[in-house]
Amino acid sequence: MTNATTKKRPRKPVRTAKQRRSKETVEVILESATRILSDHGWAALNTNAIAKRAGVSVGSVYEYFPNKHAIIDIILDRHLAQGEALINHGASVISDNPSAEAVVQILVAGFVGIHSDDPKLHRALSSDVPLNGAQQNRVDAVRAKIINLTSAALSTHVKDPKTKATLLVDAADALTHRWLVDEVGVPVSAEVLSNELENMLRLYVLTA
Amino acid sequence: MTNATTKKRPRKPVRTAKQRRSKETVEVILESATRILSDHGWAALNTNAIAKRAGVSVGSVYEYFPNKHAIIDIILDRHLAQGEALINHGASVISDNPSAEAVVQILVAGFVGIHSDDPKLHRALSSDVPLNGAQQNRVDAVRAKIINLTSAALSTHVKDPKTKATLLVDAADALTHRWLVDEVGVPVSAEVLSNELENMLRLYVLTA
Amino acid sequence: MTNATTKKRPRKPVRTAKQRRSKETVEVILESATRILSDHGWAALNTNAIAKRAGVSVGSVYEYFPNKHAIIDIILDRHLAQGEALINHGASVISDNPSAEAVVQILVAGFVGIHSDDPKLHRALSSDVPLNGAQQNRVDAVRAKIINLTSAALSTHVKDPKTKATLLVDAADALTHRWLVDEVGVPVSAEVLSNELENMLRLYVLTA
Amino acid sequence: MTNATTKKRPRKPVRTAKQRRSKETVEVILESATRILSDHGWAALNTNAIAKRAGVSVGSVYEYFPNKHAIIDIILDRHLAQGEALINHGASVISDNPSAEAVVQILVAGFVGIHSDDPKLHRALSSDVPLNGAQQNRVDAVRAKIINLTSAALSTHVKDPKTKATLLVDAADALTHRWLVDEVGVPVSAEVLSNELENMLRLYVLTA
């Protein structure tokens, strides 16, 4: 009955506790699926394995996800959200300093960032998991957004900005992906290659 | 009676006929698997479907291939062999005219060729079929070979040819692949992009 | 302190309130199960659905019923009780006027009544829900009771009243059920058929 | 090379043997499913049980039937075919002697026949297995056919033959079903009841 306790307003503690538990279960399932995906690939991702690694029962998996596909949906959404965050950050940086050089630098740095965080998951999602139409559309939409932003940033500097933007974005994406994610048969270090990529792209936008 | 019939049977021709028939069966199976792969993707590629489309029994499939994986092995090998043929052709052209510009041109033309011939099969093999370690190694080996050839061709023109060769090869491969094979969300035509890619790479090797 | 508080608490009212609440919960669960059964059939009747439609938790369902089967037991009991009420009413009517014609009329009217009230529930209970031995016995007992009452009412009018009663009851039950409940492929209206059934049965008891 | 052997023409013995084996497997699966259905009901009918009782693997069940439903389809088809055979037989008998009495006799005898052969299977199919739309339509079609045939046979004898035919057919079906198939709580023998049913129906058609 003291003022202090009255002020703290401990409302709905039971429901909150339950909600927390539910959320934790959801997270533990997503974490489990993510780890299986990045450690053993799509082929090893089955609902029983997800449940076992998550330390829950299959039933619990289906308590929170209508089917296996839906789990991938969430993982992909979160992954794309990370990518979009980097884009948005890049876009705001560019708006302050819209030079062609800055665009190139942000682009390469952005894709290095995207491909550096959990590269194995990125690999699984981009070339192992069979994405359905809606999922592929989401991926494409993110790419289109980046190209559009880049194109806009370049529009005052170069002619045919759309073409240049497409080339820049795809080159930055594909090459950082190959060097950081695939990591196979690359005879040169990823850092050196990233720098070189930046050089090449800068030269291209400034000259062509 | 028996003598007569025995004498008339020419032994070798029979075995040859059998071998020819065996070879035909192998081919018809591989053709079947290839078509299923390029028409309906990895998910639709099961041994019964392969046998049915090939017009043979499942048993025959296992007569000539120890398991499903082995079929993919051969298809992949042949696909890589096509790629290597283009490389070797390019290498011979380069040896006559080892200019940096020629290297870039051959490289882009080569990858356009690789990605234009049966793009759907290429797509299936490169991002649908789950390659095992050995298969991935073979793919990597071909890539390494191309990089080495390119590096050698560039060695008299530029400093750090290894880095430049890696970037050139990966850019030509990844970008032509994306534009010709994936064809998703590309706002500019593949031809324009290929030309632009060639421009960018030429500029890069000549200037940097 | 303890005495005071103990004295002030009126024990019985509390328990009664609880019992009332318990009874309400039981009712709401039964109502929920009944509606699901009549609206969507046995296949849709699962304990989670019952709880959700009842607005209670699954746990509560199991608080009041040992298992899913027990819920059906009560629903069936009540349904049979309705049938028995109609029987008892008919029996009292007959006792005032025990003519054979009256028996037939009451019988047909009774079964029409039984099958007209919530026909979909009746349908579900009689041909959708898999009744266990005990449940089937209860259904049979009700039928036996009707046959016995009918047989008694007919005993002064006809010879072999048991046989006639069995035929009368089963005909009235089965045919009104088919025309009112099943409603499949019936080329004539239910009313016409009911009248015709009554004619046939009257003729039979009066003549044979 | 003798005339005798030539005359016998032993063609395609291998294929025939295989076809026989396939057919045997199909039959053993259907037999298994039928027995489970009539012995333990729809609830016990699962594909693993069918395979085990049939002495084959689950895979074999799916070799011959696309899904569990399809097995029921065939069992139901065969069951209905038996019913139709009795109908056709009855129809031909009636055409020789189209008296109302003969119609009643054939009808009751026909339904007794239908319900006497494997009554437990009949019970399972008619009140345990959840028939889908198409299956229910097939059942209804058989019933409609019987009503139409009966109606046609009565048309020269009575007024409103459709109504009378519906009543006759449904009574014969429902009552023989109850007495022969359900066999529950029937206080009088099935034979006596069948005779009495025939009496009742005869009286009805001749008098009303």
Place this chain on the structure above:
DNA sequence: GATGAATGAGCTTTCATTCAT
């Protein structure tokens, strides 16, 4: 008592592989 998250046995279906014919 009430809650609803968690459980897991059990069901349907697929498909790489084997083996009797």
Place this chain on the structure above:
DNA sequence: CATGAATGAAAGCTCATTCAT
């Protein structure tokens, strides 16, 4: 060798029931 029927492990998913809170 060819055949294709047969196999059975394994995967996706459901739902009656339990139990920690």
